Structure formats: structure tokens, C-alpha cells
Amino acid sequence: MERLKEVLNQFDLEYLEEYKPTWLKAKLKRKEDLLPVVRALIEEGVKSCSTVSPTDFIDENRMEINYFLEDLNTKRNVWLKVDIPRELEECKIDSITPLMPSANWHELEAYSTFGVKFEGHPRLRYFLISADYYGKFPFRKDFDWEEHEKNVIENVNKISEEFFEEYEENEEKIGHEGSKTVLHWGPTHPASGPIRLKVYTNGEIIEKVDPDIGYVWRALEKLAERKDFIGTIVAVERVCFMDNTNPMICYSQAVEEIAGKEITPFAKFMRVILGELGRTASHLVSLGGFFGTMGLHTFMMWCLDVREYFLDALEDYSGARIATACIEPGGVRYPMPDGWFDSVRKAIKKFEESREEIEDIFLKNPLMETRARGNGVFTKDDVDTYYLAGPIARATGKKIDVRLDEPYAGYGELEFDYVGCENGDARDRLLIIFKEIAQSIDLMKQAMAHIEEGILKEEMNPKKDHLIRMPRRMPAGEAVSRVEWARGEMLMHLVTMPKSSNPYRLKIKAPSVNHTMVLDKLLRGKTLSDIPLLYGSMHICQGDLDR
Amino acid sequence: MSVGQYLFYILVFPGLAFLLFWTFFVFYFSRKTLAYIHKRVGPHYNGKWGSMQTVYDVFKLLTKENITPKSADPYLFNIMPILTPIVAALPVILIPWSPLINNGHGILDTDYGVLGLVVLIGVEPFLLFLTGFGSHNKYSFLGGMRVLAQMLSMEIPFFLSALSPALLFGTMNLYEIMYHNTWLTTLILLPGAIIYLIAMLGILEQPPFNIPEAEQEIVYGFYTEYAGTNYTLLKFAEFTEMLVVSASAVVLFFGGYRGLFFDSFLWLFLKIVVIAIIMIGIRAANPRLRLDQMLKFCWSVLTPLAVLNLAWVLFARLYILGG
Numbered sequence: 001m002e003r004l005k006e007v008l009n010q011f012d013l014e015y016l017e018e019y020k021p022t023w024l025k026a027k028l029k030r031k032e033d034l035l036p037v038v039r040a041l042i043e044e045g046v047k048s049c050s051t052v053s054p055t056d057f058i059d060e061n062r063m064e065i066n067y068f069l070e071d072l073n074t075k076r077n078v079w080l081k082v083d084i085p086r087e088l089e090e091c092k093i094d095s096i097t098p099l100m101p102s103a104n105w106h107e108l109e110a111y112s113t114f115g116v117k118f119e120g121h122p123r124l125r126y127f128l129i130s131a132d133y134y135g136k137f138p139f140r141k142d143f144d145w146e147e148h149e150k151n152v153i154e155n156v157n158k159i160s161e162e163f164f165e166e167y168e169e170n171e172e173k174i175g176h177e178g179s180k181t182v183l184h185w186g187p188t189h190p191a192s193g194p195i196r197l198k199v200y201t202n203g204e205i206i207e208k209v210d211p212d213i214g215y216v217w218r219a220l221e222k223l224a225e226r227k228d229f230i231g232t233i234v235a236v237e238r239v240c241f242m243d244n245t246n247p248m249i250c251y252s253q254a255v256e257e258i259a260g261k262e263i264t265p266f267a268k269f270m271r272v273i274l275g276e277l278g279r280t281a282s283h284l285v286s287l288g289g290f291f292g293t294m295g296l297h298t299f300m301m302w303c304l305d306v307r308e309y310f311l312d313a314l315e316d317y318s319g320a321r322i323a324t325a326c327i328e329p330g331g332v333r334y335p336m337p338d339g340w341f342d343s344v345r346k347a348i349k350k351f352e353e354s355r356e357e358i359e360d361i362f363l364k365n366p367l368m369e370t371r372a373r374g375n376g377v378f379t380k381d382d383v384d385t386y387y388l389a390g391p392i393a394r395a396t397g398k399k400i401d402v403r404l405d406e407p408y409a410g411y412g413e414l415e416f417d418y419v420g421c422e423n424g425d426a427r428d429r430l431l432i433i434f435k436e437i438a439q440s441i442d443l444m445k446q447a448m449a450h451i452e453e454g455i456l457k458e459e460m461n462p463k464k465d466h467l468i469r470m471p472r473r474m475p476a477g478e479a480v481s482r483v484e485w486a487r488g489e490m491l492m493h494l495v496t497m498p499k500s501s502n503p504y505r506l507k508i509k510a511p512s513v514n515h516t517m518v519l520d521k522l523l524r525g526k527t528l529s530d531i532p533l534l535y536g537s538m539h540i541c542q543g544d545l546d547r
Numbered sequence: 548m549s550v551g552q553y554l555f556y557i558l559v560f561p562g563l564a565f566l567l568f569w570t571f572f573v574f575y576f577s578r579k580t581l582a583y584i585h586k587r588v589g590p591h592y593n594g595k596w597g598s599m600q601t602v603y604d605v606f607k608l609l610t611k612e613n614i615t616p617k618s619a620d621p622y623l624f625n626i627m628p629i630l631t632p633i634v635a636a637l638p639v640i641l642i643p644w645s646p647l648i649n650n651g652h653g654i655l656d657t658d659y660g661v662l663g664l665v666v667l668i669g670v671e672p673f674l675l676f677l678t679g680f681g682s683h684n685k686y687s688f689l690g691g692m693r694v695l696a697q698m699l700s701m702e703i704p705f706f707l708s709a710l711s712p713a714l715l716f717g718t719m720n721l722y723e724i725m726y727h728n729t730w731l732t733t734l735i736l737l738p739g740a741i742i743y744l745i746a747m748l749g750i751l752e753q754p755p756f757n758i759p760e761a762e763q764e765i766v767y768g769f770y771t772e773y774a775g776t777n778y779t780l781l782k783f784a785e786f787t788e789m790l791v792v793s794a795s796a797v798v799l800f801f802g803g804y805r806g807l808f809f810d811s812f813l814w815l816f817l818k819i820v821v822i823a824i825i826m827i828g829i830r831a832a833n834p835r836l837r838l839d840q841m842l843k844f845c846w847s848v849l850t851p852l853a854v855l856n857l858a859w860v861l862f863a864r865l866y867i868l869g870g
Contacts, residue, residue: 181685203692292763295754295763296754297585298584298585302585305586365834371834371836529835
């Protein structure tokens with residue numbers, strides 16, 4: 001940490017301060033310094049860019065760009081800020097993508113939503129929003145929605161013409177020479193989900209993959225700006241329906257940090273249990289989906305059968321199975337119902353009963369091994385370069401887990417360790433999910449034991465301790481909050497204005513963006529049959545890819 | 548034989564009505580069994596235990612609009628679904644179905660029964676390739692190419708293993724093969740039967756060899772553009788082929804309609820259902836292979852084994868059955 005401070009102090013900084021145990025927060029005076037700083041940081045081992053988040057301060061006429069740079073090996077992170085002018089012509093900054101490939105799509109996203117031009121980016125293009133999105137840059141504070149709609153209605157013919165032109169261009173490319181063709185894998189493909197991969201193939205061999213995303217873009221980050229601080233939880237939980245509790249934990253932590261409040265120990269452990277319930281429910285779908293990509297649906301059905309019990313537990317607590325809205329700033333939303341632990345234990349028992357069957361029939365299946373072993377390998381260096389997160393990174397043996405690196409909620413008081421596999425191939429990415437479910441269940445048991453002990457000692461009151469009073473209006477401030485989501489690190493950057501009743505800016509970083517970014521590298525040279533398998537092995541959810 | 552008899556054979560048994568009944572039955576049976584393994588209920592509401600569900604499904608498909616895509620070759624696209632079920636149903640005349648038909652022989656009692664079966668079954672994939680070709684759709688075309696690749700490699704172990712009973716008994720007449728069959732010869736032919744069943748999965752495009760119609764990869768391959776009646780006809784052809792190939796397996800290796808206590812079509816049907824259950828079990832527990840892995844398995848494992856099996860059958864004929 002001291003070494004990083006020295007490095008940063010060589011440059012012209014407005015301020016440099018420590019933030020949380022693992023972060024350094026620094027603001028550059030001049031935007032020209034950005035590339036030298038990043039180069040120096042890379043030499044110190046800070047090799048991955050978590051995300052790039054511009055904030056539009058329209059009153060001060062500046063655009064503040066936040067870079068969240070992380071060192072995944074020693075867990076030293078740098079939060080770098082730099083101001084640039086707000087006018088569209090002047091809104092330019094050097095791209096860090098040539099230095100840190102993991103920033104690639106995050107810069108594209110910043111360009112498409114805020115109009116920040118990243119000079120030197122290898123392929124700057126409109127992204128998320130379609131290329132024919134008239135009246136660009138929807139996240140700017142002065143984005144005129146009515147003007148935009150008018151434009152779209154007036155130009156609807158042009159938009160569709162452009163679409164057909166692009167379509168015909170692709171058709172021409174097939175040609176009748178050789179067996180080269182462009183396949184559109186999605187968005188209505190049986191295994192794709194709402195994403196389109198333009199697959200350039202030669203016969204069955206893939207030459208290039210170009211993902212086209214944005215089919216389920218709901219502008220959740222913008223939606224959050226229109227809601228109050230509690231209402232925002234229903235926006236963030238919709239990042240992805242499969243694991244819906246953890247994003248709310250992430251957001252609530254950021255709000256609590258700005259308000260300067262500490263939640264009760266009871267609420268902390270409740271967050272652990274709810275978070276792990278969400279993670280398990282999500283992982284069970286991932287497990288089943290992996291086999292679904294190879295045309296075997298039995299496992300999916302069995303996993304959904306088990307998942308029902310975990311959703312039952314969520315329902316018993318919150319009244320909803322999928323969109324639970326059960327965690328809010330200040331703690332958890334409801335007092336604990338009597339006997340709720342029984343339904344959690346029932347779910348755990350159901351999983352442990354079917355565990356042996358699952359292992360014997362599916363995880364040791366020889367045909368699965370034939371297809372997945374040694375296929376689509378990621379190394380530890382790839383994790384650094386592209387910032388692969390969560391299970392994908394742990395499958396390579398890398399020790400990454402926000403729950404351990406930067407303990408939040410009640411995780412600091414629980415005993416657990418990094419899980420991991422060794423090879424980083426598709427098979428390991430399946431096995432790691434199974435190991436993580438086992439770990440989640442262990443964590444749930446520990447957290448339940450803590451709560452029961454606390455109730456016995458009369459330190460916790462399950463009917464009163466769930467929520468602390470939060471101020472209705474927040475002071476000005478900004479916070480970064482991270483949680484280990486089912487698919488990897490989720491980072492939220494929250495900015496508030498003085499006496500505000502709603503967020504000024506909420507940036508959500510979700511791991512599927514990076515996981516989709518590497519598909520080209522992953523699939524090049526493989527055959528068509530590998531697309532669903534390897535795509536499924538990345539456990540991508542389009543909800544958090546587009547937001 | 549009289550004209551009435553021929554009409555009965557063509558229209559009722561083992562012709563059209565029987566094949567339709569089989570289609571309804573196997574469709575329902577596989578759905579229900581698969582649902583049981585999936586821990587689901589499966590067809591439930593229509594008829595007793597949902598038994599009318601597939602009948603309704605088929606008639607729903609028949610009433611749907613028949614769409615010919617703009618880019619497809621209209622003649623090829625619409626003729627192939629008619630040709631395919633006819634070719635698939637042709638081998639029915641070679642198979643001895645029941646002791647009551649033609650004195651227990653096949654309707655066409657020929658000394659080249661095995662050869663006829665093998666050739667007629669082998670023609671089918673080329674028709675499927677043409678359906679994919681006629682669709683003029685990238686995914687369908689890829690599916691058609693995969694059918695060809697799979698057929699070219701699976702044909703050889705399939706034919707070689709189908710030859711083993713003919714070699715053992717010294718005849719290609721299906722009726723005679725069936726009547727020579729004893730418990731001992733069934734044991735001798737067991738390796739051949741296993742190879743036949745594996746190759747059969749490849750020829751019927753069943754998991755783990757359902758590579759040509761992999762929905763997650765190439766969107767059901769050659770089926771992609773078909774809807775309504777054409778789709779029904781293609782599915783009908785698929786189920787008919789399934790019946791023919793499993794019935795040939797039973798006739799060649801497991802004694803056809805001969806059974807304990809009495810000989811009847813029921814025994815043949817029971818044996819076919821057992822094969823269907825094995826197929827569904829494999830389908831429910833195994834993911835799909837990749838095309839190149841299938842080719843490798845076929846050429847470097849299955850084909851050599853099929854050749855070795857022939858050697859074993861010749862050895863058994865000379866030294867166990869005593870020439």
C-alpha cells in the first residue's frame with residue numbers, strides 16, 4: 001500500500017487518501033497524466049480494471065471519470081478520478097484499453113451512455129444502445145427523452161432500412177466461395193438468451209465471434225436516479241433475477257456508508273443467509289444450464305426441483321420467490337418469521353439428499369468429461385488481463401473472493417476459505433459451482449448458529465433488530481461497495497448530492513460484461529458445437545450484461 | 548394373395564394405420580418416460596394419463612399453416628417431406644411381423660432380406676440432407692452436412708454388425724435368420740447386437756449422437772424451416788425409421804416375434820419397447836457428443852470392433868456351432 005502511495009505521489013494529484021482497508025483514492029489534476037499513472041500502476045501489479053464510471057456534474061460543468069483498478073493478487077485497489085470537460089466536442093480522454101484489456105467494454109459503455117470519447121480505443125463504437133439510437137448518450141443529465149422519442153418516430157424508416165442493409169451485407173458475405181459464412185447465434189436461438197453472437201465460421205470452424213449486446217438493456221442505472229433510496233432496491237435487484245439478494249446487499253451497503261450508519265449484528269447475519277440462499281438458487285440454475293447446452297435436460301429439471309426449496313425459504317421470509325426486495329438500506333426488510341430457519345434447513349436437507357445422485361450421475365458423466373475436459377482453458381494470467389471474476393476465476397485456481405478479501409455483512413466472523421479448481425477448463429467451471437453450493441450451505445449453517453446463539457444470549461431480537469432508522473435525506477458523498485455475487489464481483493459506485501432524496505448516480509458493475517468480452521478469445525478456432533458449451537460454462541446472464 | 552389382403556397390408560397392418568398408431572404411441576411413451584426421469588408429470592390432461600395428448604398434437608400440427616420460406620427451393624422443400632416417410636416405410640415389407648401374416652414370413656419374402664434392409668435404411672439420410680439443402684438456410688445446411696458426415700461413418704459399423712447373423716446362419720433371409728435363433732446364438736451374436744444398437748443411435752440421430760439436429764448448436768438442423776404438415780411428415784418418417792431399425796434389431800439378433808410359450812406379434816412389440824426404453828434411458832442421462840468426437844469414436848473404436856466381431860462370428864460358426 002505504501003509503495004502504491006509513493007508511485008501515485010510522483011504525479012500531480014489533487015488529493016490522495018486511504019479509503020477502506022483495501023482502497024487508495026486519488027484524483028488526478030490533469031487528464032494527460034492518466035496513461036503514465038496507469039502504466040506505473042501496472043508495473044506495481046495493479047493489472048485489472050474493474051470498471052470505468054463517468055459521473056455527470058452538470059452544475060459544475062464537468063464530467064468526472066472514475067477508474068476502479070484492482071490488483072487481484074495482493075488485493076490492493078486504486079480508485080482513480082479525473083475531471084474532463086462536459087461539452088461533447090471536448091469530452092475526450094485517453095483510452096486505457098491498450099494497457100488494460102479488461103477496460104475495453106467498460107469504456108465502450110461509458111462512451112455509449114455518456115459520450116466520453118476514449119482516444120486510442122481499438123474499436124470505439126456504440127454499444128448497449130443500438131447503432132441507430134437517435135439522440136445519443138441517455139445517461140447524461142440533459143438527455144431529452146421527448147426529443148429522443150420524436151427522433152425515433154421520425155426516423156423509423158431509416159432505422160429499419162439500416163437494419164436491412166446490415167442484414168444484406170451479412171448475406172452477401174456468405175458468397176458462394178468456399179464455406180465461409182456468418183451465423184447469427186441469437187437472439188432467438190434456443191440456447192442463446194437475448195444476445196446475438198455474430199459467428200464468422202469456415203464450415204464448422206469458428207474464425208471470429210463478435211457479440212452484439214443490449215437486447216435487454218433497461219437502463220437500470222438511470223432508473224435508480226428517478227427513485228428514492230429505498231425504491232432503488234427494486235431496480236438493483238432486477239440486475240439478474242437468478243441471484244437477486246446480493247445486488248441489494250451491495251447497494252444497501254453503499255447507502256449506509258454515505259449515511260454513516262452501522263447495521264445490527266442480527267441484520268448482518270440475516271444478510272449472509274439471504275445472500276447465500278440467492279447464490280445457491282442461482283448456482284443450481286447454472287449447474288443445470290451447463291448440461292442443457294449439451295442437450296441433456298434431466299439435470300436441469302433435477303436442479304430446479306432442489307431450487308424450489310431454496311425459493312420456498314425466500315418466499316417464507318419475503319413473500320416473493322424471485323423478486324424478493326427483502327434487503328434495504330439499514331438492515332433487512334422484515335423481522336424474522338417464527339420457525340423460518342426450519343424452511344432453510346428443509347432446503348439444505350433436500351440438497352444434501354440429492355447431492356450423491358447429482359455427483360454420481362452427472363458430475364462424473366464420461367461424455368461430459370469428453371466434451372468439457374481441457375476445453376476452453378483460462379490461465380491465471382487471463383484472469384488478470386480480462387478481469388474474469390467469481391467462479392470463472394476460481395476455476396483457474398486464483399484466490400479471489402470479495403467475501404474474504406473485503407469482508408462485508410457477517411462474513412468477517414464466519415470461517416471459510418477460498419474454494420478452487422486447478423485447470424480452468426469448462427469442466428472445472430462446472431465443478432467449482434458445485435463446490436460453491438456446498439460452501440454456501442456451510443455458511444448458512446454457521447450464520448444460523450450465530451443468530452440462534454445471539455437470541456439465546458438475548459443479544460439479538462429477531463423481531464426488532466432487523467432494521468435501523470435511516471435518514472430520509474442523505475448527505476452529499478460517494479461510496480464504493482463490493483459484494484461477491486453469484487457470478488463474481490459486483491461493484492456499485494453511488495454518488496449523492498446534499499440533502500438528496502434519490503441517488504445522483506449509481507454505477508453497477510457486473511461480471512458478465514467481462515465474461516462476454518472474452519468469448520471471442522475463448523471460441524476462436526473451436527467448432528460450432530463448442531459455442532453453447534463454452535458459452536454456458538461462462539455462466540453469463542444477459543440481465544447483468546446489459547443492465 | 549388377394550387384392551384385399553394387399554390393401555389390408557398397405558392400409559392397416561403393418562402399413563399406414565399401424566405406423567400412425569406407432570407414431571402416437573412412441574411419441575407419448577417417450578414423453579411420459581422422459582418426464583418420469585425428469586421428475587415431471589408429462590402429458591396429463593387429455594385422455595387417460597394424457598394418452599390422447601400426442602394425437603391432439605399431431606392433428607394440431609396438421610391444421611397449421613404450411614410455410615415455404617422465400618429463399619427455399621419450393622419444389623425440393625415440399626417434395627422431400629413426402630418422399631422421406633415413403634422411403635422410411637419401405638423396409639416394413641421385408642420384416643416378418645407376425646405368424647399370421649404370410650405364414651410368418653415378411654410380406655416380401657426374399658433371400659436378400661438383410662441386404663434390402665441395409666440399403667433402404669441407408670438411403671434415408673441422403674433424403675434428410677436434401678431437405679436441409681432445399682431449405683437454403685445456413686443452419687439447415689449445416690444440419691444436412693452433419694447428417695451426411697454422421698451417416699457415412701455410422702453406416703459401416705451398422706452394416707458390418709447387421710451382417711453378423713447372416714454370416715452365422717449362412718442366409719440373408721430374415722425369416723430363416725429368425726428361426727435359426729437360439730439362446731446360444733443370441734449369446735454369440737451379443738457383441739454384434741451391442742455394436743448394432745450403438746450404431747443405431749447414430750443412424751436414428753438419438754442422443755448422444757443427436758448431432759445433426761442439435762437445437763442448442765444449429766437450431767434443429769434440417770428441421771429449422773419446416774412447420775405444419777411438412778414437419779409432421781418428417782417426424783412421421785423419423786418415428787417410422789425408428790420402428791424399422793429397432794424391429795430389424797429384434798429380428799436379426801433377438802428372435803423376432805418368437806417368444807416364450809407362444810409366437811406372436813406381441814413379443815416383437817415388447818422387445819421393441821425394451822429397446823425404446825434403453826434409448827430413452829441413454830437420452831435422459833447423457834449429453835451430446837461433438838461431431839469430431841463422434842467421427843473419432845466411430846472410425847477408431849466402433850468400426851474396428853465391428854470387423855473383429857465378424858471374425859468372432861466366423862470363429863463361432865466354425866468351432867462352436869460346428870460349421
